[in-house]
Structures are given as C-alpha cells and as structure tokens.
Amino acid sequence: MESAPDPRGVLYPARLPAIERFSPGPGLQELVSWFWLVDWNIAPGRTSRQELLPFPQMNLVIEPEGITLSGPASGASHRDLAGSSWAVSAMLRPAATQALNVSPAELLDQEIQFSAPGLLASITRMKTQPGHGNSGSACAELFDSWLTAHLPAATSSGLQANKLLDTVAAERGIVRVSQLAHRLSLSTRSLQRISERYLGLAPLAVIRRYRLQEAAHRLRADTAVSIAGIAAEMGYADQAHLAADFRKVLGYSPDTYRKGRT
Template structure:
C-alpha cells in the first residue's frame, strides 16, 4: 500500500481519526491517494492540525462544498471543532492537468471548485454508522467521478508523474541537475514540467520531500542526531537542514522534536 501514512503529518497524536487509502488502479495515474479525516470533538474543544503538505495540489470534498488547494510553501494549520469529515484527493501531476487546474496560480491558495455531482456522491457515501464501509464507498464515488470527468493524460503529464516518482523515491537526489539526468531531460525542461504540472520550482519539490522525511526521522528515531539525519537525506550539513526547517516550519529541528514528544504541544508561542 503506497500511502506514506506518516508523511506530512507533523503531530500525528493530535489527529482524531485519519486514513489514507491508495487510489484504485484505473485512476492511480491521476491521484496518489485519498485522505479521509473524521472528527468528533467535545463542545469548546479545538484540535489544531499542523501539516507539511506534499508538493502537490489537493481536491477536497467536505459537507459544505468542494475546494481545490495548490502546493504550499510553508506549514499549514487547520483548527478542527465540533463534528465533521473530509475526503481529499492528493492529485498527481497528470491529475492536475486532467482536471484543467493551473497549479502555479494556486500556490498557498484554496478556492471553491464546482463539482455538484462529486459533492453529492461523496456525501452520500460518507453517511451511515460503518466508517470503514463509508471510506470505501467514498473512494469508489471519487473514482467513478474521475473516470467520467478527467481528460486523458498527455505524454508530458505522465513525464511529470515520473518526475514526482523519482524525487519521492530517491533519497540521494538533492539537486535539480541529478533529476534532469535521471529523466534524460535538460534542466530547463524539468523546470517547465514542474511549473506546468506541479506549480513550484523543482528544487522546492526536492526540498519538501526531504524536509518531510527529516520531520519523520525526528519523530520516530530519537537516537539520531540532527547531523545524522541531515547526512542521511543528502544535506551538506546540519546547518542547511536547520535553515530549511526554520524557513518552512518556523522552528528548529530540535524544537520540533521536543514539541512532537509532547504530543504536539508547542514549547513556545510560535505555533499559536
């Protein structure tokens, strides 16, 4: 199952309920996975979710509508209250193109998306007491909508999928020149693909994946030093990793590790 369950979630213990389900084969070139949180919080309680999102766009269904969100350049937060659910699709580059999305126009942005059929079918699917069955029905509803709606992918879109795969899978890849060599393309071609199908520069894509991996190491491997994690992920030294962390998350790797051990309660006001 290719869902990277821990990837991108900065404080997993804060999550009331969260599942990632792989995209069925007929739409696996369009969607990496479907992500489905569901929450029921006591009156007056708020659950803040911090996410270092994948360098990609998401199309999300909630009871009150559908929204498209582009790639982000920084940590994002959402405060959950009351009761609710969402069913989101992490779009692959070919999925972005197949839906007619221009991701570079949606960086750090969320906008409404008109898809009344998708909204109705997913809302119906999420009804009922059996949450496992509801999730499966929601993925089926999503899949049927995509098969009826999405355009056929172009060769360029599928090449952009391969670009994403290489960055995601090769932890030794830290420079755009390496990516271009792996795909047998020029650096300029890589830049054009990233802009057209993902929305952010290729170096930003590489750094986001490495930064997600660093956060997961910091949470799950308490014996590893920041310098060791930096070396594992191809950073020149721990100072470069610390700089990336501070720029995107607003805190150092050591502070993040301390916060994660405390269940996500920040040790200073910077996250509030």
C-alpha cells in the same frame, strides 16, 4: 481498494484525528496518488490545530459545505478543526493538472470551489447514513468511479511530470536540481518548466519539501539517531544546513521539533 498509509506530510500525527488512506483503482493511478478520509469530533469551545508540511500536490476535497480544489502549498500550513465534521479527499498527481485544466502556480496557497453536485450529494449521503463508520472504502470507491468517468487520461507530458515527482520522492540522494535533471535526462530549463507547469513550484522547492518531510519523520520516529545523522541521510552537507532549512520553512529548529514531536 487497499489502504495506502504514508507517514510524511503531517508534522504531529498524534494530534490528528485518525486518517484512512486508500489507493486508487488501476485506471486512475496516473491521476491520483491516494484518497484520504478523516472524521473529527472536537469538544465544544475547543479547536485542534493540525500542522502540516504538505506534499507538493493539489487536493480535491469534499466536505459537507461543498467541494474545493486546493492548490499546492508554498511551505508549512495548518488547519484548525472544531466541532464535528468530515472530509473525503483525493491527492492529485501532477498529470491531473492538465486533466482539470488548471494552473497550480495560480492556485499556490489558495483554494477554489469545484462544481460536482452529484458527487457531493452521493458522498454526503454515504457519510451521513446510519452506520456510516465503515464507509471509508465505499466513499473512496465512489470518488474513484466519478473521477474515472470525468477526467481524461494522462498525457505524455503529464506522465513526465509524474516521473519527476516520483523520482524526487523515491531517491533521497537527489538534493540538487542538476542531479534531478540528469536523472530524468532533461535540461535544467526543461525541468523547471515542467515542475512549474504541473506542480506550481520550482524543482528545488519540490526537492526540499520531500527531504524536509523525511527528516521530520525520522526526527519523531527514531530518537536514537542524531540530528547530524539524519542530515547526512537526507543529503545535507551538515546539521547546520538542515537546521537552516527547518527554520526557514517551519520556523523552529530540528531539536525543538523533536522535543515536541507527539
């Protein structure tokens, strides 16, 4: 199970505890994007705020307190870490929505308890046993095996939703809903229906999420490139349009973000 790093989604990577990411096995690739694992140890009396612009997907998250299914986020979000703990999570692909019989739209910006006591006990045991520091891959493999055994295969409509997400993620030139509909040979209405059913978000929100993630990554990773140049790369008409999206979703300008990018 190979590691699958992705620089997008985390707004300030240097402030985040080290994250391990692992690809799912061949039988689960249509239902899970990757597994991600994180451990943290924050000094007593302090907190570490993790600011995110999450992928437009659900996550199944295992922590010592239990398992939760987190719905998609409507915009930027944050989590305050304190004390010492860990999380083992699966980022779910759109096709997993039907497999889990849930509605992402109803879970927007929410999380619900997920009952899988055997999985929780197994992961907890692996994370707390002596010398668990190298257990990342083993935890991901255990999680993979459980999901493979308990989730049905992706349906044809689920695979279509996967293709929608993959196309937006891979093709920077797509900045309008009409472009995405044409690329997928769908009507605008059909595209909207699929996006809202399997992602819980309108297609334009999905497109903007990826473009903003990519813009944020470029702003912090390559300070030699101008903000106007990054706006052009992301398909924005000009720098002002990128700045407007930044302020609307994140609450500050691209320049402010770049100056505090660590």
